[in-house]
Amino acid sequence: MGGNKKLKEIKCVVWDLDNTLWDGVLLESEKVTLKPAVIEIIKTLDSRGILHSIASKNNHEDAMRKIEEYGLAEYFLYPEINWNAKSSSLANIKENLNIGMDTILFIDDQAFEREEVSSVHEDITVWDAVNYQELLTHSRLNPKYITQDSQRRRSMYLEDLQRKVEEKSYEGPKEEFLATLEMKFIISEAQEEDLQRAEELTVRTNQLNATGRTFSYDELNTFRQSDRYKLLVCELTDKYGSYGKIGLALYEIFDDHWHLHLLLMSCRVMSRGVGTVVMTHLLQEAKTANVRFFADFVPTDRNRMMYITYKFANFKEVDTREDGSILMENDLSVIQPFPKYIDIKIISAEKDERIKVS
Amino acid sequence: MELKGKIRNFIEENMTIYDDEAVFADDDNIFELGFVDSMFALKLVTFIEREFAIQVANDDLVLDNFSTVDNITNFINSKVA
Numbered sequence: 266m267g268g269n270k271k272l273k274e275i276k277c278v279v280w281d282l283d284n285t286l287w288d289g290v291l292l293e294s295e296k297v298t299l300k301p302a303v304i305e306i307i308k309t310l311d312s313r314g315i316l317h318s319i320a321s322k323n324n325h326e327d328a329m330r331k332i333e334e335y336g337l338a339e340y341f342l343y344p345e346i347n348w349n350a351k352s353s354s355l356a357n358i359k360e361n362l363n364i365g366m367d368t369i370l371f372i373d374d375q376a377f378e379r380e381e382v383s384s385v386h387e388d389i390t391v392w393d394a395v396n397y398q399e400l401l402t403h404s405r406l407n408p409k410y411i412t413q414d415s416q417r418r419r420s421m422y423l424e425d426l427q428r429k430v431e432e433k434s435y436e437g438p439k440e441e442f443l444a445t446l447e448m449k450f451i452i453s454e455a456q457e458e459d460l461q462r463a464e465e466l467t468v469r470t471n472q473l474n475a476t477g478r479t480f481s482y483d484e485l486n487t488f489r490q491s492d493r494y495k496l497l498v499c500e501l502t503d504k505y506g507s508y509g510k511i512g513l514a515l516y517e518i519f520d521d522h523w524h525l526h527l528l529l530m531s532c533r534v535m536s537r538g539v540g541t542v543v544m545t546h547l548l549q550e551a552k553t554a555n556v557r558f559f560a561d562f563v564p565t566d567r568n569r570m571m572y573i574t575y576k577f578a579n580f581k582e583v584d585t586r587e588d589g590s591i592l593m594e595n596d597l598s599v600i601q602p603f604p605k606y607i608d609i610k611i612i613s614a615e616k617d618e619r620i621k622v623s
Numbered sequence: 624m625e626l627k628g629k630i631r632n633f634i635e636e637n638m639t640i641y642d643d644e645a646v647f648a649d650d651d652n653i654f655e656l657g658f659v660d661s662m663f664a665l666k667l668v669t670f671i672e673r674e675f676a677i678q679v680a681n682d683d684l685v686l687d688n689f690s691t692v693d694n695i696t697n698f699i700n701s702k703v704a
Binding site: 540582 | 654655662663664665668681684685686689
């Protein structure tokens, strides 16, 4: 069961309220007091791109009023304040944020609650509230890079909430709704300033990830400058704002064929129907260049959606290697068109000559 | 007939293209019509597995098996037979 797997970076801290976020029990007395330095901890983690939520057994209105008094309401996404089992509250938070349970940290002062949650979600990390001051220093809450995308993460989720509200109230057909978003999908060759985010994407993306390979900043920089490789980044924007850099593709160029080593899309954009856009672009380019097109695929317990994407894009398995990775080929006979509701922009840039000289 | 109706309903409810005039026949290739994204593909496979209690193996994940209402019907019949 992958017992020696490296623990993932924490993407969201889920707080209990009574005797965890604050001292005291709200139902017994309005006069609770925030734990020392807790505001600073929340704001600092937020600036690192780590999200916050709440799983608390309380009266929703009373608790939210208190949180608002402290000026913290905007920091908590999808708070679960109700009388349900906390394991189900955490399942809802995970679902709404679309992140893995193995990237959530739940902090609560009561051993009973921690055990109830762990017994249902074996991959979650649970902490006793007495350790809350260590949140700032723990390695899983100190991402290597803090990119523009990570700093904006919470506001991107808030923009997403707004989209969801509007989508729900939209009466017409789905494609029409998607068209009202005025989406732009921008594919460009990675620049140096994209590399931190590119590395972050290889680490954070699990579901729509063909090979799960991670690359360091330096490795990615080498690919970027090499004539043998192409490293593409994708950005999605719509009328509400930018989803940031949400996709990455890396392929190697040979005389008679291209070899795709990495293709990933952030889970955040899954429902926007953009999962196949970059694939369509790559297949079209290969067809124009008149080369054969191969791709690596490494199956995991999380990326079946990507496997299906490949197979439905008409990739065929050519070979399965000893390590379980699969070599696929696409004969380029059928290429899905781009979705009509997205404006596709392709920016190709010459490789930076100055760097080669040094 | 009932099998086809279920499949058709699912596709109509979940496809990203929607136009009152965009009707598709049982032998129209839904992929070439641009109906399909990653989400749809996964939903379709999951729907078939749950609704008809069959396992879609990796070898079954071939475009031809899912490209038209007719082909999906034939595929399911071959699995439950």
